[in-house]
Amino acid sequence: MRFLTLRYFNAVAKLGSIRKAADRLHVAPSAVSRQIAQLEHELDAILFERSKSGVRLTAAGEVLARQSHRIFRDLDRARAGIDDLRGLRRGDVSLWVIEGFVTGLLPNLLADFQRRYPAVAFKVQTASTDRITEALLEDEADIGITFNASPRAEIETIAEFPEPVSCLVARDHKYANRKSLSLDEICKEPLALPDHSFGIRQSFERTVAKHKLNPRVLVTTNSLELTNTMAVTGQFIAFKPALAVITQLGSGQLRAIPVADAELAAARSSISVHRDRPLSHAAQEFLKLLTTTIRASKAKTRK
Numbered sequence: 001m002r003f004l005t006l007r008y009f010n011a012v013a014k015l016g017s018i019r020k021a022a023d024r025l026h027v028a029p030s031a032v033s034r035q036i037a038q039l040e041h042e043l044d045a046i047l048f049e050r051s052k053s054g055v056r057l058t059a060a061g062e063v064l065a066r067q068s069h070r071i072f073r074d075l076d077r078a079r080a081g082i083d084d085l086r087g088l089r090r091g092d093v094s095l096w097v098i099e100g101f102v103t104g105l106l107p108n109l110l111a112d113f114q115r116r117y118p119a120v121a122f123k124v125q126t127a128s129t130d131r132i133t134e135a136l137l138e139d140e141a142d143i144g145i146t147f148n149a150s151p152r153a154e155i156e157t158i159a160e161f162p163e164p165v166s167c168l169v170a171r172d173h174k175y176a177n178r179k180s181l182s183l184d185e186i187c188k189e190p191l192a193l194p195d196h197s198f199g200i201r202q203s204f205e206r207t208v209a210k211h212k213l214n215p216r217v218l219v220t221t222n223s224l225e226l227t228n229t230m231a232v233t234g235q236f237i238a239f240k241p242a243l244a245v246i247t248q249l250g251s252g253q254l255r256a257i258p259v260a261d262a263e264l265a266a267a268r269s270s271i272s273v274h275r276d277r278p279l280s281h282a283a284q285e286f287l288k289l290l291t292t293t294i295r296a297s298k299a300k301t302r303k
Contacts (some may be wrong), residue, residue: 006068008035013065017054055091066138073139080280090119091282096141098269099126099224109293113286120282129199136274142283143290145274147241156275159291163241165200165264166256167203169228170234180258183211188199189237192219192230201241207261228254241267269294 011021012032040047047061047228059064080091097106102124111120129137135141138156147163167186169175176187180294186230187208194201208215219230224240231238232253239259258265271291273279279287 005035007037008032010068015102018163024239024301031101057082064108065270070139073241078299090278092121093283093286094124096132096135096144097241098147101145112290142196142279143287146270148267149270153274157270157273159271161269163267163269164258165241166258167236167257168231168254170232171252171255173234175257176255178257180260183213187213187215190218192227192236193217194224194227195220204239207263
């Protein structure tokens, strides 16, 4: 099995199309098709299901895709290790985070890091906590930032921060100066919440069901940014961990009011890596900056 063949296979698996893979690799589609056919013959297994819309991995293809992805990631780590020995301090960092984080601390963090290490490139992916955990397990992510993640033996938590779920209200909202709010009070107000694919929405639904409450959810969306914006209008309450809106809190646009519920008060955010995979120098340095910055921001928010 040649490296080139695996490279072609990996591109098709990632893009779901032989033509798109050929464009990415700057070769003819027929060259990609020949390499895939050769690989299927060598393994005596069909790796893709073909259709008019593209290709989809078979069960055998899924197995090979996972293994080949690890091969390419290991090669990237080897290259990063050699760069570290040369003192070049370059490489790639794969970062998977909960969506709200990308509009909070992350832009300034990346800009700060780029000033220190201008040759380091980042691949940033937003996803649910479950998907981020899967990315760490499948070697897609170097570092993951999750919310209320379930413990896994393979995942090492580098830092964990109390992240009690709060209501987000505008600074002129009638609840803006409250020290806490009951679920009953919250559910009487118009709410803007993320859809049911988000862990925080699932936690909210479980909690209100336990208390037999009927919340007034008037806006449901897959955009956390929209829920923030709806809260800023002063007419809606959003419902999420403060980490997701730390920029807005710092600017005074929103106030975070704790929810008087033990389960929601026990929530946490975590910075995690895979326990058995070493990080490149670039990823290690970013991990240090990430942890230090979040700790400092948390301390500032509590004042």
